[in-house]
Amino acid sequence: MQAEQARALLHDMFQAAIDAAQPSGTLAQYLPPPPKGRTIVIGAGKASAAMANAFEAAWEGPVEGLVVTRYGYAVECSRIEIVEAAHPVPDTAGHRAARRMMELVANLTADDLVICLISGGGSSLLPLPLAGISLEDKQAINQALLKSGATISEMNCVRRHLSTIKGGRLAAACHPARICNLLLSDVPGDDPIDIASGPTVPDPTTCADAVAIIRRYSIDVPAHVMTVLASDAAETIKPGDPRLPDIRTSLIATPRMALQAASRVAERAGIPVHILGDAIEGEARDVGKVMGALALETARHGQLFQVPCVLLSGGETTVTVRGNGRGGRNVEYLLSLALTLRGEPGVYAIAGDTDGVDGQEEIAGAIAGPDTLERAWRLGIRPQDALSANDGHGFFEALGDAVITGPTRTNVNDFRAILIAR
Incomplete structure (x- = not known):
């Protein structure tokens, strides 16, 4: 799968999650x-x-x-x-x-x-x-x-x-x-x-x-x-x-409904989906490390899941702000994930808040791929320093990889998807 196709699929999955949580389609029956x-x-x-x-x-x-x-x-x-x-x-x-x-x-x-x-x-x-x-x-x-x-x-x-x-x-x-x-x-x-x-x-x-x-x-x-x-x-x-x-x-x-809607998008593209949970909590950077390790094990050995596949998760992580960055749990998770993956070929990921606001920023989240770290280094940006400063937003904005939806007028928590395409 080409990088453009992978990124487009992840964006489509995120949009499907947002669409599934619109009150116009669900409220009347209750x-x-x-x-x-x-x-x-x-x-x-x-x-x-x-x-x-x-x-x-x-x-x-x-x-x-x-x-x-x-x-x-x-x-x-x-x-x-x-x-x-x-x-x-x-x-x-x-x-x-x-x-x-x-x-x-x-x-x-x-x-x-x-x-x-x-x-x-x-x-x-x-x-x-x-x-x-x-x-x-x-x-x-x-x-x-x-x-x-x-x-x-x-x-x-x-x-x-x-x-x-x-x-x-x-x-x-x-x-x-x-x-x-x-x-x-x-x-x-x-x-x-x-x-x-x-x-x-x-x-x-x-x-x-x-x-x-x-x-x-x-x-x-x-x-x-x-x-x-x-x-x-x-x-x-x-x-x-x-x-x-x-x-x-x-x-x-609910978050589960949103993940199920995103799952259907990937399955229509012929890619199996595994929902890892809709209530995952913990420090965003720690969750990123764990998810990165799962993705590496799958990409390199295929023992956890068969490749290709998509790993979906939701919930609400936390960020303990110690640096001078702007926080944002989805971008902190994604930056930690990218550092764990170290440019692993064929692995792409998106993380965003379904309300369109990650932390206190009018940015939903970001998207990452095998070239994320390399492009940052070429720009003189040190990914580990950005993570230490809690500056995931600054990091992904500099790469042009921020995901901006504007007001979605819904909110079913965070959406995370890892596409393992090779």
């Missing part, structure tokens, strides 16, 4: 019957505006609501208000929207229905700190968590216990209305409590868990915030709470 009373739509996340648009197309009755999405991810709706706010670090626009959302669901009745459209990114888009904690406190803690190497589950545990809207608190505010959660998963394992920090599902974790995570990663948290975390006010809504009796939760798109 809608409940209309209620006797009002229908209120609320939601947050990178895909929430697209979800609201798909809901309006499928819902014939009256509806009102408010959904918060990332800047640049708005989709026009006629009955549901769409607000844009900041991600991954929250801002005042998200703070105002979160407060308005809590007001919108106040004073509902048992005849009313609340449709909750939740996707990844909702944690930063719904910042509503507990009393005694400022938005600036949450911004600083969020920044520290993003650089700490904590898993998404650990980060969201801390976020839930600093919030008056996450960890089931939004659902409690909707009581006694019926709640229908439509979730688009971006987390390993698809646990609803970790999707946007679970604003409309009960939370089994505790304040003690949050404090343990802060200490585990040496997060610099002000003393007054720790005081709040030690109080009863910081505890989230637990399973069995009488305010959450009537909640139905459906996953309308």
